[in-house]
Amino acid sequence: MNARDIYLTGVGGQGIGLISEILLRAADHAQLKVKVVDTHGLAQRGGIVVSHLRIGDNINSPLIREGKADLVIALERHEALRGAQTFLKPGGTLVYYNVVWQPLDVRLNIAREIKPEDISLFCKENNIKAFKVFVKNLDEARMQNIALLQCINNKNLLPGVEKKHYIMAMSDLLAGSMLEKNLKLFESKSILVN
Amino acid sequence: MKQMGDMLLKSNSFSEIVMGNTALVRAMIEAGTRVVTSYPGSPTPEIATAIKSIPQKLRPFYFEFSTNEKVATEVAFGAAVNGHLSTVFFKSVGLNVASDTFMQLSLMNIIGGMVVVIGDDPGANSSQNEQDNRHFAHMSYTPVFEPANPQEVYTFYLAAAKLAQKMHMPVLLRLTTHVCHAKERVGFGKYEPSEFDNTPKFNTANGPYIPITSLVFPQKQRALKNIAHVESYAETSNLNTFFNNGNSDKGIITTGLVNLSLLDVLENANEKPDILKLGIVYPIPGKLISDFLKTHKEVKVLEELDNVLEKEIKALAFDSGCSVKIFGKQDDDDWMGEYTPDKVDTVLRKIWPDLLPQKSEPLKGMVTIPARPAQMCPGCGHRSAFHAIKKALANTDITVADIGCHTLGFLPPYKMGELLMCMGASTGIGSGLSLYNDSRKVVVFMGDSTFFHAGMPGIVNAVFNRHNITMIVMENGTTAMTGHQDHAASGKNFNEITEKIPIRSVLEGFRIENIYETDTYNQDKLTEFVKQAVQDKGFSVVIAKHPCMLKFTREQRRKPGYKARKVDIDTNICDLRKECIEQFGCPSFTRQDDGRISTNQDLCVGDGSCLQTCPSKAILTPKKI
Numbered sequence: 001m002n003a004r005d006i007y008l009t010g011v012g013g014q015g016i017g018l019i020s021e022i023l024l025r026a027a028d029h030a031q032l033k034v035k036v037v038d039t040h041g042l043a044q045r046g047g048i049v050v051s052h053l054r055i056g057d058n059i060n061s062p063l064i065r066e067g068k069a070d071l072v073i074a075l076e077r078h079e080a081l082r083g084a085q086t087f088l089k090p091g092g093t094l095v096y097y098n099v100v101w102q103p104l105d106v107r108l109n110i111a112r113e114i115k116p117e118d119i120s121l122f123c124k125e126n127n128i129k130a131f132k133v134f135v136k137n138l139d140e141a142r143m144q145n146i147a148l149l150q151c152i153n154n155k156n157l158l159p160g161v162e163k164k165h166y167i168m169a170m171s172d173l174l175a176g177s178m179l180e181k182n183l184k185l186f187e188s189k190s191i192l193v194n
Numbered sequence: 195m196k197q198m199g200d201m202l203l204k205s206n207s208f209s210e211i212v213m214g215n216t217a218l219v220r221a222m223i224e225a226g227t228r229v230v231t232s233y234p235g236s237p238t239p240e241i242a243t244a245i246k247s248i249p250q251k252l253r254p255f256y257f258e259f260s261t262n263e264k265v266a267t268e269v270a271f272g273a274a275v276n277g278h279l280s281t282v283f284f285k286s287v288g289l290n291v292a293s294d295t296f297m298q299l300s301l302m303n304i305i306g307g308m309v310v311v312i313g314d315d316p317g318a319n320s321s322q323n324e325q326d327n328r329h330f331a332h333m334s335y336t337p338v339f340e341p342a343n344p345q346e347v348y349t350f351y352l353a354a355a356k357l358a359q360k361m362h363m364p365v366l367l368r369l370t371t372h373v374c375h376a377k378e379r380v381g382f383g384k385y386e387p388s389e390f391d392n393t394p395k396f397n398t399a400n401g402p403y404i405p406i407t408s409l410v411f412p413q414k415q416r417a418l419k420n421i422a423h424v425e426s427y428a429e430t431s432n433l434n435t436f437f438n439n440g441n442s443d444k445g446i447i448t449t450g451l452v453n454l455s456l457l458d459v460l461e462n463a464n465e466k467p468d469i470l471k472l473g474i475v476y477p478i479p480g481k482l483i484s485d486f487l488k489t490h491k492e493v494k495v496l497e498e499l500d501n502v503l504e505k506e507i508k509a510l511a512f513d514s515g516c517s518v519k520i521f522g523k524q525d526d527d528d529w530m531g532e533y534t535p536d537k538v539d540t541v542l543r544k545i546w547p548d549l550l551p552q553k554s555e556p557l558k559g560m561v562t563i564p565a566r567p568a569q570m571c572p573g574c575g576h577r578s579a580f581h582a583i584k585k586a587l588a589n590t591d592i593t594v595a596d597i598g599c600h601t602l603g604f605l606p607p608y609k610m611g612e613l614l615m616c617m618g619a620s621t622g623i624g625s626g627l628s629l630y631n632d633s634r635k636v637v638v639f640m641g642d643s644t645f646f647h648a649g650m651p652g653i654v655n656a657v658f659n660r661h662n663i664t665m666i667v668m669e670n671g672t673t674a675m676t677g678h679q680d681h682a683a684s685g686k687n688f689n690e691i692t693e694k695i696p697i698r699s700v701l702e703g704f705r706i707e708n709i710y711e712t713d714t715y716n717q718d719k720l721t722e723f724v725k726q727a728v729q730d731k732g733f734s735v736v737i738a739k740h741p742c743m744l745k746f747t748r749e750q751r752r753k754p755g756y757k758a759r760k761v762d763i764d765t766n767i768c769d770l771r772k773e774c775i776e777q778f779g780c781p782s783f784t785r786q787d788d789g790r791i792s793t794n795q796d797l798c799v800g801d802g803s804c805l806q807t808c809p810s811k812a813i814l815t816p817k818k819i
Binding site for chain 1: 195196211319343372375376377378379451453454455457458461534535536539554555556557558559560561562563564565566567568569570571599602605606607675775776779781783784785787794795796797
């Protein structure tokens with residue numbers, strides 16, 4: 001089985017749709033067979049938004065099975081751990097943007113906030129490779145997804161998909177100053193990964 | 195940047211990455227559909243997004259968002275009895291609203307043909323239930339085509355339109371959430387724009403079109419004949435697929451997206467059953483299925499939601515004297531939720547425990563992560579409204595919700611609108627709650643798009659029958675929850691600028707005397723108005739308005755020279771009363787590890803609606819950054 005299953009997660013408003021569509025089109029430009037499905041609707045209003053992305057010749061459903069994802073990409077810290085716990089396979093890879101949009105119960109002081117240490121501990125225990133991404137002084141929060149994209153490219157997390165494919169995908173979807181700003185960040189050296 | 199509108203009008207055959215909803219629009223264009231109507235509802239609004247991507251001048255068909263699904267169905271039907279191929283699309287529960295009209299369609303000689311596209315929602319991702327609309331198809335004698343992926347959405351629509359045109363009947367194309375939203379490369383055919391004949395062809399000679407008393411029977415006869423015809427069509431249709439795994443012991447009959455889940459689950463199976471995937475799920479092809487039953491010892495009917503096929507197939511086996519063992523639903527869980535690959539895995543193990551390999555070890559060291567319920571956006575006028583209205587009511591008062599973003603008011607910290615049924619139901623329910631009730635005030639909520647959709651009959655009833663309740667219209671100027679579609683009070687329809695129909699004028703037309711109106715950001719005034727309105731005798735109204743801030747902020751961002759604004763908290767003044775984070779509850783407020791409150795600069799839209807909620811005045815006026 002040569003399928004590669006990627007689970008993307010974040011909070012409504014963070015730009016999951018765009019990064020998912022970039023990965024989808026980049027994989028397609030790389031001549032890979034690919035399927036995607038996003039969750040829409042009610043979840044957009046500050047709830048969890050996820051996207052399933054599957055690459056491979058013999059895939060049928062666009063939906064990934066729990067505990068089978070090769071890669072989890074998360075735009076928020078709580079969702080990173082939730083996504084990894086639910087969908088990642090042992091020995092898989094997690095890449096997340098280290099930002100917090102506190103869930104209701106954290107704001108109401110009913111639950112505690114998830115910390116990077118929680119994620120490290122969980123990943124260590126399950127032999128998961130984790131990349132924590134952050135950009136200091138980023139102009140627009142909605143571009144955090146592009147910082148993740150750079151990490152995905154640099155660490156070759158989608159084998160067979162090259163830098164030029166990501167750029168082609170971004171050019172399919174964006175234009176003008178939006179495209180310029182996103183490409184600039186994609187090439188930026190100020191993205192911290194650890 | 196690729197333009198969707200250009201792609202949808204290409205004349206040559208081509209392939210492109212699209213979601214199911216977009217593939218549907220290309221199919222409409224190739225099929226020569228002339229009139230398309232809808233009311234917005236997930237999972238279908240992106241169909242309209244794709245339509246909008248084609249400039250109106252170039253759009254080969256007429257499209258409108260109608261005021262509700264029933265009206266949309268009627269407009270599409272009217273066009274079709276004039277000879278135009280038409281299509282109406284809406285969400286699962288939209289069919290409940292449309293049902294009065296929908297139920298009549300198959301009785302009529304629809305000379306242009308009509309395709310009803312329904313977005314069912316197994317798993318209730320964004321609906322108040324997960325109803326299985328195949329039941330409606332049975333009740334109304336309407337054939338159902340069920341595609342599994344975007345490619346099939348395209349090919350199945352073309353086939354459905356062809357059948358509808360040929361037989362002058364309605365055909366239901368049943369999509370589900372993840373068929374609508376799946377994205378993959380889809381191959382499309384050629385598009386040759388045809389010369390359409392716009393002559394209005396309505397003619398009573400094509401009837402009868404009046405279903406009254408004995409005239410109903412020839413019409414019903416027509417519907418039954420059509421269904422019999424479609425059954426024989428289904429026997430040989432290439433929309434059904436047989437997966438021959440050479441297994442004479444085990445077979446599975448399934449449909450749509452469930453089959454894709456099944457194929458994935460069977461990838462590592464110890465043995466692979468044969469599969470009959472039905473593309474036409476009503477009426478079912480009796481002979482095709484009987485042959486499948488006869489050639490297998492055990493057959494599992496694998497169907498999402500209700501046991502519609504199971505009952506039909508068991509009856510078929512009984513009639514044909516077939517001794518095959520048929521497995522249907524085993525327990526309540528089999529009736530619930532979307533049949534994802536994980537679900538199908540669980541369902542199959544109940545029947546054939548040895549079919550699938552052992553499950554792998556779960557991950558270790560799980561941590562409990564706080565849930566993340568959907569909530570109102572930063573700056574949302576509904577938040578200010580709930581915060582103010584709560585102050586005007588006693589804890590024992592009863593608040594009734596309606597459909598829309600404001601439904602989310604039931605969550606803490608507001609807990610407002612604690613009973614919900616469906617579109618426009620709040621005034622009727624509230625009226626009932628007010629009977630024999632002098633001790634608990636009844637306040638009902640109503641969204642503005644919902645007001646026009648299904649709200650007005652309940653309001654007129656409350657006025658006419660003198661019910662003692664207060665309605666709060668949560669007016670944000672748009673159909674927000676489904677992606678900001680315009681409605682009758684927006685001053686714009688899908689195609690052009692129109693005269694606004696102000697909700698206040700409508701209410702005044704209903705002779706409602708006590709109408710109060712304020713922007714929700716004026717919280718003190720809103721509290722005062724609600725206090726007054728619940729004291730008023732009879733039906734009183736408070737219009738609590740503020741533009742949808744998600745829409746407003748997006749529009750602002752697109753303007754040249756836009757500068758974001760953010761609020762901040764003066765930590766020297768803040769004495770931790772926590773009204774902002776615990777009662778007002780804007781998601782921008784963040785609790786620090788040391789217990790102090792700060793604002794999340796990624797989330798804050800600088801609306802400043804929070805300023806008035808701080809008793810210590812520690813929230814500073816929004817600054818441009």
